[in-house]
Amino acid sequence: MQKFKNLPLRIKVASLMSLLVTLTVFALTATSIQRERANFQKELGEQADLFLETASHGLRDPLYLLEIDEMTDLSNQVRDNPDITFFVIYDKDGVILVDSRQSSLQFSQEIDALGTQVLSAPQIMYSRWDEKEYIAGRKILLGNQIVGAVSAGFDTAPLQEKITSITVQGAALAILTLLIGAILTALFARQITQPLSELNLVVSRMSAGDLSQRVSNQSQDEIGQLGMAFNQMAEQLQEREWLHDMFGRFVSPEVAEALRRGQVKLEGENRHVSILFCDIREFTQYAERHSPEEVVQLLNQFFPLALEAAQKHGGMVNKFGGDSTLIVYGAPRPIENSAYRAIMTALDIRSATEELNRALSAKGDMPVRVGVGINTGMALAGAIGSQERQEYTVVGNTVNLAARIDGLNKQFPENDILISKWTYDALEEQRSTFRFSSLGKVPIRGRSEPIEIWSVLGKS
Numbered sequence: 001m002q003k004f005k006n007l008p009l010r011i012k013v014a015s016l017m018s019l020l021v022t023l024t025v026f027a028l029t030a031t032s033i034q035r036e037r038a039n040f041q042k043e044l045g046e047q048a049d050l051f052l053e054t055a056s057h058g059l060r061d062p063l064y065l066l067e068i069d070e071m072t073d074l075s076n077q078v079r080d081n082p083d084i085t086f087f088v089i090y091d092k093d094g095v096i097l098v099d100s101r102q103s104s105l106q107f108s109q110e111i112d113a114l115g116t117q118v119l120s121a122p123q124i125m126y127s128r129w130d131e132k133e134y135i136a137g138r139k140i141l142l143g144n145q146i147v148g149a150v151s152a153g154f155d156t157a158p159l160q161e162k163i164t165s166i167t168v169q170g171a172a173l174a175i176l177t178l179l180i181g182a183i184l185t186a187l188f189a190r191q192i193t194q195p196l197s198e199l200n201l202v203v204s205r206m207s208a209g210d211l212s213q214r215v216s217n218q219s220q221d222e223i224g225q226l227g228m229a230f231n232q233m234a235e236q237l238q239e240r241e242w243l244h245d246m247f248g249r250f251v252s253p254e255v256a257e258a259l260r261r262g263q264v265k266l267e268g269e270n271r272h273v274s275i276l277f278c279d280i281r282e283f284t285q286y287a288e289r290h291s292p293e294e295v296v297q298l299l300n301q302f303f304p305l306a307l308e309a310a311q312k313h314g315g316m317v318n319k320f321g322g323d324s325t326l327i328v329y330g331a332p333r334p335i336e337n338s339a340y341r342a343i344m345t346a347l348d349i350r351s352a353t354e355e356l357n358r359a360l361s362a363k364g365d366m367p368v369r370v371g372v373g374i375n376t377g378m379a380l381a382g383a384i385g386s387q388e389r390q391e392y393t394v395v396g397n398t399v400n401l402a403a404r405i406d407g408l409n410k411q412f413p414e415n416d417i418l419i420s421k422w423t424y425d426a427l428e429e430q431r432s433t434f435r436f437s438s439l440g441k442v443p444i445r446g447r448s449e450p451i452e453i454w455s456v457l458g459k460s
Contacts, residue, residue: 017185029170052138063148085153090115268382273330274338277406281369283323309348313341331381339426346372373406376423415455
């Protein structure tokens with residue numbers, strides 16, 4: 001059974017159709033044989049009854065008077081009939097008087113078994129079917145007195161010939177039907193399996209990532225409708241993948257995943273976060289001295305470096321603003337050691353920028369300088385905007401202070417990674433991982449009191 005399940009569908013269909021055709025032909029043949037047998041037996045029985053009734057009428061007087069010659073003449077006439085195998089006349093005791101199978105007449109004193117069966121039958125007629133003949137007998141009455149009996153055998157060879165003929169015809173019909181059925185079944189199976197095979201191939205290609213695959217609609221039956229439904233599904237999947245790709249480009253993958261899992265409260269929630277701002281120093285002067293194409297090319301070289309560093313340490317790139325980048329640690333999903341992760345990201349950005357500058361110098365272009373500002377604290381994270389267009393971001397004093405600290409890189413050009421005291425304190429035991437230099441308390445625009453700022457020199 002398992003082997004049959006593993007066979008291709010077209011072979012299964014062909015096998016089942018062939019089996020059905022064969023069984024149908026065999027059933028029709030068997031029915032025809034049974035019908036012919038019943039008809040033959042009925043006709044032969046009626047002929048035997050008529051023959052024996054006629055013979056008994058002609059034998060009543062000869063039997064009563066024991067006129068053997070007349071009985072012999074009737075037997076000789078019957079002997080020439082090829083359909084009658086024997087003709088026997090009995091007296092009232094069941095003794096054979098005339099037997100068409102005997103070449104000469106001889107009286108026997110033995111009671112014949114068949115004659116006894118005929119004479120002792122409850123009905124006037126007696127019959128039975130033997131292997132090759134139909135045997136029938138009839139009592140002969142004169143008035144109410146039994147004067148003897150007569151029996152005859154009727155050849156059933158015509159029945160066997162008919163059965164053989166029907167069987168041969170049935171076999172020939174079965175072979176012919178199988179041949180025609182095989183061709184039709186092959187065409188029918190092809191109509192079923194070819195679209196399914198194509199569908200299977202398309203599904204395999206789509207599983208490999210090619211969502212542009214479609215099946216051809218060649219019919220209006222259920223398989224054709226299945227193909228149409230599959231194409232509609234494929235179009236929806238392709239559109240959804242396109243939206244997912246666009247969503248992933250314009251929305252942080254972390255936000256997209258958190259939205260999908262229902263982990264984001266779009267109405268807003270307070271989160272403990274570390275905020276990293278970084279931008280390209282003297283970018284305005286660079287843009288003035290280069291073409292727009294060159295400026296975009298530089299940004300497209302720098303932003304992937306910042307994005308890769310952020311994702312490496314679990315940060316969410318919230319937005320690209322001109323030459324600046326806002327990276328959040330702790331939203332939309334909370335993370336541990338957000339301050340440590342932010343500083344590690346800044347060091348990776350520093351290393352990546354150094355490699356970028358070497359590549360720029362090799363082309364004879366001017367290097368770039370990147371400044372980073374990091375702050376840690378509470379911020380409001382949620383969706384901001386109108387009902388038609390919203391943006392997931394973080395707002396609050398923590399975010400504003402990180403932007404102000406990033407701006408201090410102009411005031412301290414020799415220090416490219418600056419952090420607030422709150423980020424420095426949040427490191428706790430991980431503080432020993434890095435080397436710091438205190439810049440003292442620095443006045444910050446928008447703050448009433450100076451803020452202690454630390455410069456990150458590198459790892460310990």
